[in-house]
Amino acid sequence: MMTLSAPLLALLWLVQVVCSAFPEEPGPLSSIPTEVVRKYPVFLGRPHRSSLRQEPLHIQRILQVNRTLYIGARDDLFRVELDNVVGDEMFYSKKRTWESNKNDISICRMKGKHENECRNYIKVLLSRQGGLFICGTNAFNPLCANYTGDTLEMVGETVSGMARCPYDPKHANVALFAEGNLFTATVTDFLAIDAVIYRSLGDSPALRTIKHDSKWFREPYFVNAVEWGPHIYFFFREMAMEFNYLEKVVVSRVARVCKSDMGGSQRVLEKQWTSFLKARLNCSIPGDSHFYFNLLHSTSPILHLHGRDIILAVFSTPSNSIPGSAVCAFDMEQLASVFDGRFKEQKSPESIWTPVADELIPKPRPGGCAVQGSKFNSSNSFPDEMLNFVKTHPLMDEAIPSLGQRPWIVRTMVRYQLNKMVVDTNAGPHGNRTVLFLGSSRGTILKFLVVPNQDNTAPNNNVFLEELEGYNPEKCGQDTPQARQLLSLTLDSNSHTLLLAFPSCVVRIPVARCQLYSRCMKNCISSRDPYCGWTRGSTCSFLRAGTRLPFEQDVDHGNTSYLGDCDGKLTLGSPFLASPPIPKTHRTGFCLGYPASGSS
Incomplete structure (x- = not known):
């Protein structure tokens, strides 16, 4: 009789425990035939049907402004009118080419980068004062510029993209404008060692996170940023420093900074954030031992649902774990309250991380915003003791719990990973239904009806309405895992369609197939x-x-x-x-x- 090894027995036990603890995962009410989706309009980078497109697009970002779609790709920026779709293809009305110059390309190649890397990949694409603000990798020498929204003409001179745009097109970054300032999260150097949250281009002084401090950042992957109240919140994942494990553990975080932060004194945190704090996001299935979805992939904007400001987020398990994805919801009030809780510290490199006793926390409370009219009306005037504390204690002790203490949606033991999302909170004839669209690593789209519980916390009776193929290999070209990588998922409410951005195309799909x-x-x-x-x-x-x-x-x-x-x-x-x-x-x-x- 065959005997099973101890590791295999342990794995089988884990699968049995997890599967018994997980909620049931019924299939979709409708599976949409592939031939239906392949009739939907696709953008291939052409001005009209008779034009030929030779080079691949390498799409990086898309931005919808009213009825116009801007598409940032490699060396090119496109303007597409969403109301002028011709048959099964979307054509651009304007195109602007922004290539790296020969000198930048030559230096990039001398530093050992491949020819395809030494191009200008548009990684920041934002609406700004009626025009566009764009940053590109520019052959590993990032640049930013302002463009008009209609003619795509450059306005003024280019500015450095350092700390605003990554050097490498493969690196994740986020950017948003708030109160006239540009807030970015990226890496500032060629080797991608120095991760940073940075504020620039406004009336406030430029500020950044501390360089090369693993307590602040440890190999972060930035996902999104939102403005809420007096703060900007940054969502990301990184290597945890608070666990005493031999192997590396990735966890999901949210960090916040005050929009009014002016930096520290000349002695401590000068030109650096005095308000930077971070906390862990807990998306897990409860039980005797919690099963965690640790890898954050995407978040929604802040949604006002059932009287709460909430944010939805897509998580997955690591590649060497049981495959699974989950959607968790976080109440912004509850999230903010964690930053008023206890701090976490490690007293020595050998000791475990423990909460800081309340009596040891200096006053005013570290990490807060300066209040006009108070004793400390600017962060410049904060006491050195307080600034030194926040410099060495950026991590909160408590993790941010998900609404209802469990995921809203779970998908496990499937061949794809959920990684993108968009929410329609005004669906249906009365505009009172919430529909959640999830994109997967295989280019498929999953559509869920969110049905709230009586306490409006964690719906456990969500309905899996549809599953359909989003990628169209017949029009978009090659059918490979890389080509099927969904870059972004956008809802065009006016036309009731979804815009799916892939590296080689943008596919436009109706929200329903009645x-x-x-x-x-x-x-x-x-x-x-x-x-x-x-x-x-x-x-x-x-x-x-x-x-x-x-x-x-x-x-x-x-x-x-x-x-x-x-x-x-x-x-x-x-x-x-x-x-x-x-x-x-x-x-x-x-x-x-x-x-x-x-x-x-």
């Missing part, structure tokens, strides 16, 4: 898709917000017990087909007939 159920009322109702409803024309129609069409849908339950089976023809039961009335016992949770009062 026409697939158009011949069968039962399929239309059971789809539970808030965008779709059975209408007077005896068809499954897309329902725009405030529609005045009579419609029927049951998003909450998908109850079709009163309907016959689909046979390719219209089924009985529709109130618009002079069929028998629907029994009252089946009407709970339905949106029947006309829109609710208050909709236009």
Whole structure:
């Protein structure tokens, strides 16, 4: 009889424990045929259909401003009018080429970089004062410039991209404007050793994080940044320093800085943040032993849902763990309160990390914002004792818990990793439904209906509505894992479409495919898709917000017990087909007939 080794037995036990503790993961209500998606419009970098595109695009960033889409690629910036789609392709109306000069390319090659690396990859693409602010890697010598939004003409001179844009196109970075200042998170050097959160280009003085201090940063991967209240919050993952393990452990973090920070005194933290603090994000499945999703990949903007300001985030497990992804929600008030809690410290390199006793924390409280009219109305005037403390104690003791202490969505033991997200909080004919779209490492899109619990914390009855292929190899070119890497996922609310950016193309996909159920009322109702409803024309129609069409849908339950089976023809039961009335016992949770009062 074959005997199993101890490591294999341990792995089997772990799989059994995890699988028994995880919530059930039903498949989608609808799997969309590939041929449906392959008819959707694609941007390939052409001005018109007769034009040929030779070089690959190497798309890096996309930015939607009103009805215009800007696409930053390698050496090129494109302007695409979203309302001027011709058939199955989107064409650009303007294109601007911004290539590295021969000298920068030559120096880049001399330093050992490949020809493809010594190009100008657009890594920062922001809207600024009616125009665009753009930064590119510029052959490992980053540059930034302002451009007009209509003609894509450069305005003024270029400025250094150091600390604003990475040198290497493969490195992650984030950037946003807030109160006239540019806040960036990237690396500042050719070797990508010096990670930084940096403020520049505004009326406030330039500030940065401390150089080469592993307590502040340890190999961070920056994901997103948001403005909330008096702070900017940066979401990232990094190597943990607080665990006494031999192997490296990656954890997810959020750091914050005060927008009003003016830097420290001439003795401590001069030209550096006095308000930089960071805390761990906890996305895990509770149990006797928590199962953690430690790798942060993407976050939503701040959403106002059910009376709370929340942020959703996509996490995954490490590649050498049980494969899985999760979506966790974090309440911004709860998140901010963690930064008012205890600090964490390591008293010596050999000791474990422990909380700092309250009586040892100097006053005013380290990491706070200076308050006008108070004794310390500027961070320049903070006492040295306080500045030294925040310099050596940037980590909070408590981790930030997810809403409801568990993920909103979990997908495990699948061949893909969820890594992008976008949320529609105004879905459906009454604009009162929340639909979450998740992008995977294979280029697929998963669509979920978020159904809140009574306490509005952690929905555990979310509905997996659809799964569909997002990548179109017939139009986008090669079909490889690299080509299928989803760079960004954007919701165009006006046209009710998703914009999927891949390295070689941008694919535009409607948020719903109601026409697939158009011949069968039962399929239309059971789809539970808030965008779709059975209408007077005896068809499954897309329902725009405030529609005045009579419609029927049951998003909450998908109850079709009163309907016959689909046979390719219209089924009985529709109130618009002079069929028998629907029994009252089946009407709970339905949106029947006309829109609710208050909709236009």
